[in-house]
Amino acid sequence: MGERRHLLSLAFRMLGTISEAEDAVQETYIRWYRMDPLKREKIDVPRAWLTRVAGRVCLDMLGSARARRERYVGPWLPEPVPTSAFAELGEDPLERVTLDDSVSMALLVVLEAMTPAERVAFVLHDVFRLPFPDIAEIVGRTPAACRQLATSARARVQASPSRTVPRSEHDEVVRRFAAATRTGDLDALIKALDPTAVLRSDGGGVVKAARNPIYGADRVARFLLGALTKQPQAEVVEQQTHDGLGFVIWREGRITGVVTLDVLGGLVTNVRMVVNPEKLSLWTLPSGADEGTIT
Missing domain, CATH: 3.10.450.50 (Nuclear Transport Factor 2; Chain: A,)
Structure with a gap:
C-alpha cells in the first residue's frame, strides 16, 4: 500500500480526474491481491509490476472515459489539483519541475487530445521515465512503435506555445x-x-x-x-x-x-x-x- 500515492499520481496524469485515478488504482490492487501468493512473492520489484498493471488499466479506461466525456454536459476540463497534491514526489529539483508541470491544466488539456496509446507512452516515458520495452508490454506494441508514440505526443506538447x-x-x-x-x-x-x-x-x-x-x-x-x-x-x-x-x-x-x-x-x-x-x-x-x- 506504500505505492498508492505513486500509482494515484501516475493514473491522474493519464485520466485527468482523481475519481477515475482512484478507480484505476483500486483495480490495480485487486489484480495484485487476486494473484497467487507464491507468484506474488516472486515479484522482486512490486512498484514496477504495479506500474505496468496500472498503465494497462488506464489504457483500458481511456477509451470508455472518452465516450463519457462526449456525453458530458458542457465543456469537459481536467480536474485542477492543489500544488501540494503530489508533494512527496520528485526529490530532485529538476524532477520536481517536471512533475509539477505534468499536472498543469494546460498540459492535461493537451493530453486529452492524444490517442490513449500516445498519452500512456508520454506519461510513462517522459514523466515517469519508464523504458520503452516496459511500455511496449503495456500498450501491446513494439518498443520502436512506443518510441514513435512518445515522440508524436511530445510534439503535440511542444506545439502549445503558452x-x-x-x-x-x-x-x-x-x-x-x-x-x-x-x-x-x-x-x-x-x-x-x-x-x-x-x-x-x-x-x-x-x-x-x-x-x-x-x-x-x-x-x-x-x-x-x-x-x-x-x-x-x-x-x-x-x-x-x-x-x-x-x-x-x-x-x-x-x-x-x-x-x-x-x-x-x-x-x-x-x-x-x-x-x-x-x-x-x-x-x-x-x-x-x-x-x-x-x-
Whole structure:
C-alpha cells in the first residue's frame, strides 16, 4: 500500500480526474491481491509490476472515459489539483519541475487530445521515465512503435506555445487581468485578453456554467464581469496553481471554483473555470486537514 500515492499520481496524469485515478488504482490492487501468493512473492520489484498493471488499466479506461466525456454536459476540463497534491514526489529539483508541470491544466488539456496509446507512452516515458520495452508490454506494441508514440505526443506538447512563457511573465499578466476584473473596467479587461481568447466553464451539469466555450476578448470580458455582478457574495482570491497564478472562488466559507489561465504575448489566451463540485474535492477538505494533500 506504500505505492498508492505513486500509482494515484501516475493514473491522474493519464485520466485527468482523481475519481477515475482512484478507480484505476483500486483495480490495480485487486489484480495484485487476486494473484497467487507464491507468484506474488516472486515479484522482486512490486512498484514496477504495479506500474505496468496500472498503465494497462488506464489504457483500458481511456477509451470508455472518452465516450463519457462526449456525453458530458458542457465543456469537459481536467480536474485542477492543489500544488501540494503530489508533494512527496520528485526529490530532485529538476524532477520536481517536471512533475509539477505534468499536472498543469494546460498540459492535461493537451493530453486529452492524444490517442490513449500516445498519452500512456508520454506519461510513462517522459514523466515517469519508464523504458520503452516496459511500455511496449503495456500498450501491446513494439518498443520502436512506443518510441514513435512518445515522440508524436511530445510534439503535440511542444506545439502549445503558452507553456513556454516564464512564470514571472505569466503572473504579471494575470495580475493585470485581475485588476481590470476587480474594478469592472471593461476596456482594460478586453485589453488584457488576446483577441482570440477562449473561456471554458466546467459545471458538468451539476451547477450553473456556460454550456459552450466563449470566444473573443469582448465576449469573454463581458461574461466575466456579468458573472461577478450576478454573484456579489462570491470572493475571488489569487491562488498559485500548477499553471502559475490563478484564482479560487469562495462562497459561504468554501471553495466553489478554480480558475487557471494561459498567457502568450503578454495577453491572456485561455480562461478555464472548473466549478463542478465533483472536481473540487481536494479543495474542500474538512477543517484541520492539510489543504491539497492526498491521503
